[in-house]
Amino acid sequence: MTNQIPMSLQLNGCPLKVAIEPRETLADLLRDHLGQTGTHIGCQQGHCGACTVLVDGNSVRACLMLAVQANGSTIETVEGLAPAGAPLHPLQQALRTHHALQCGFCTPGIEMTLIDLLRREKSPNEADIRAALAGHMCRCTGYQNMIEAVLSLVRAAQSAGEDQVPGQG
Amino acid sequence: MTPAAFNYHAPSTLGEALRLLEDGSAMPLAGGQSLMPGLIARAIAPGAIVDLNRIQDFPAVELAPEQLRTGALVRMQQVIDHPGIAHDLPLLHQAVSHIGHRAIRNRGTLVGSLCQLDPWAEVPLAACALEASLLIAGPSGSRQTRFSDFAAAPNRPLLAPGELVVAADWPLWRSGHGAGFTEVARRPNDPALACAAALILLDENRHIERVALALGAVCPLPIRCHQLEALLLGKAADDVTAITLNMIAADLKGQVIRDDALADAAYRRHLAPIVAARALEQAVSRAR
Numbered sequence: 001m002t003n004q005i006p007m008s009l010q011l012n013g014c015p016l017k018v019a020i021e022p023r024e025t026l027a028d029l030l031r032d033h034l035g036q037t038g039t040h041i042g043c044q045q046g047h048c049g050a051c052t053v054l055v056d057g058n059s060v061r062a063c064l065m066l067a068v069q070a071n072g073s074t075i076e077t078v079e080g081l082a083p084a085g086a087p088l089h090p091l092q093q094a095l096r097t098h099h100a101l102q103c104g105f106c107t108p109g110i111e112m113t114l115i116d117l118l119r120r121e122k123s124p125n126e127a128d129i130r131a132a133l134a135g136h137m138c139r140c141t142g143y144q145n146m147i148e149a150v151l152s153l154v155r156a157a158q159s160a161g162e163d164q165v166p167g168q169g
Numbered sequence: 170m171t172p173a174a175f176n177y178h179a180p181s182t183l184g185e186a187l188r189l190l191e192d193g194s195a196m197p198l199a200g201g202q203s204l205m206p207g208l209i210a211r212a213i214a215p216g217a218i219v220d221l222n223r224i225q226d227f228p229a230v231e232l233a234p235e236q237l238r239t240g241a242l243v244r245m246q247q248v249i250d251h252p253g254i255a256h257d258l259p260l261l262h263q264a265v266s267h268i269g270h271r272a273i274r275n276r277g278t279l280v281g282s283l284c285q286l287d288p289w290a291e292v293p294l295a296a297c298a299l300e301a302s303l304l305i306a307g308p309s310g311s312r313q314t315r316f317s318d319f320a321a322a323p324n325r326p327l328l329a330p331g332e333l334v335v336a337a338d339w340p341l342w343r344s345g346h347g348a349g350f351t352e353v354a355r356r357p358n359d360p361a362l363a364c365a366a367a368l369i370l371l372d373e374n375r376h377i378e379r380v381a382l383a384l385g386a387v388c389p390l391p392i393r394c395h396q397l398e399a400l401l402l403g404k405a406a407d408d409v410t411a412i413t414l415n416m417i418a419a420d421l422k423g424q425v426i427r428d429d430a431l432a433d434a435a436y437r438r439h440l441a442p443i444v445a446a447r448a449l450e451q452a453v454s455r456a457r
Contacts, residue, residue: 005177022177022218025205044170045206052272058246059272064205066198068177069222113272134357135270 007071011036012080020067026060027051029067030077038078038108042137049136052109053077059116078108081115090153090165091115098149102140110136114150118165123154172208176217183226183335187306189219190331197221197333199241200277202269203285221333228336232257237339238304245274245282245292257341259455260348260366264295267352267364280334283316286390288323288427289360291350294385296320297393298366301339307332323389342379346370349451351444352386355431361386362432363440365448371456375406382413382445387426387437394420394445406453413446 004019011034020029030036030053042048044063051062054076081089088096091114101107110133117124117132124132129150133143157165178195180186189195194216198204207213221227221241228240232253239248248254248265255262268274268282268291282292283303295301296316303319305312308331316337321327328334342348352364363386370379380401385391396419400412421441428434 003174003176021174023172023174023208025209028171044209046202046269046273049270049272058275060275061202061272063209064201064276066177066201066205066218066220068179069201069220116271131357132271135272 005068005071007068009070009072010074012076012083022066022068024067025063026053026055026065026067026070026075027062029070030062030075036077036079040105040108042105047137048106048109049113050106050109052112052136054112054116057116057119059113076112076115078111081111091118091150094149094153095146098145098152100141100145100149106136106138106140110138110146114146118150118153123158123165124150126151170209170211173211173214175215177220178217179220179223181223181225183224183306183333186219186221186224187308187331187333189217190333191308192217193330195219200244200281202273202277203281203287230254235341237261237341238336239279239339240336241278241280241334243279245269245277245279246271248279249274257344258299258339258348260298260350260368261295261339263348263350264291264366267291267350267358267361269358280337283319283337284326284328284334286320286322286324286326287360288389289362289364289386291352291361291364291385293320294364294366294383294391295350296337296339297385297391298368298381298383299339299342300381301337303334304336304338305332306335311335313338320390342368343370345457346379347452347454347456349448349453349455351447351451353440353444360431363387363437363444365441365444366391367445367448367452369406369409369449369452369456371406371453377401377404377406377409380449382449384420384441384445387421387441388424389427392420392424396420397445401449406456409449409453410446413449414442417442417445 006019008017030039040050042050046061046064053062129147153165178189196215198218198220231238245265301316347369349367352361354361366383368381372378380398382394383391426434
């Protein structure tokens, strides 16, 4: 049965029109139909956080949203942090420098959550970062280096006299 | 896995939604944080999904002197971010702050949690403590029901076919009351093994003028500890811990105590007085 529903959305700044079955999730749309495989599917229950993206500026589990519900919305995924050819986003560079990823499976979801945090909190402290990371399962790293990475960005922004850590994707 | 196929509707009015829900195999979708896992696991396979998210008719957040009304699409994160709710109904603010993770709270709704009726859930526990009521619309019109009647069984609210919860109403306690909310869980924001919601009003001598204490996750549904409440009335605020630890067992007598892989019944019985006492202590410390 293919009752495809037409929809439009903005993905990482690009306006798109697609048609999709209502039973497909936003994660399915991104990965299977739009080739944006940076968003990962782990548990399909909302626990692991690997599928986290930003919808209209809010963090959302892409596996728990029907694709058609994103009709008319603005979506940001990990691919938008450093479009092809661009240098790594400061957050990505910090995570790399601090060895905060190993297999990388959880990383895109964590990055989108941290981008959301950095946009909302001028200078997140360790407790804020831990609370944000609590929604993500990582089996490789033990999280500590992720915390160090974000704190290093906060310190760098403070010493540069900047109002906010760069959070724009 | 991919959900089984369904017809999808996104009505823009409540009336349209109710008409679509007359089809017995249609299910409403709001936040989706409980419905979607069920669809994905194919534990449920409705013939149609009625997406409520485009409807403009639901009340939003209406904070009045005597009650708070939260409409069907009010998200959990909205409640946390609302300064009026944090000030006037701190129990609800505290309860919702314990829920899941931000991405869950950005989509999940208060009303959805009340309809889902998970034994460990924070919103039903707050509704039990505050004696919330629900505004329900259906084929035969609107009705108001007390949460205690609505919560017929875990995961089985008392909703007739074609009915939809439009809003939840939360009575406010007098300014100066104290609220406490506490959980024991294996990890932060995991489902609670035991949780408690407490409300206390003290008189000018710091004796208990009014009290409500509800326990969650211990029994299949949240329970009010009315016997403990009766014992606490008139007592000094400082006596709250000793009385709770010693006397709460009476309210558990005759209740089904949940026993599962996360925690057996003995552990839950052990936790019940502890979470109750902690919640009451918090409430006392915040009461003026």
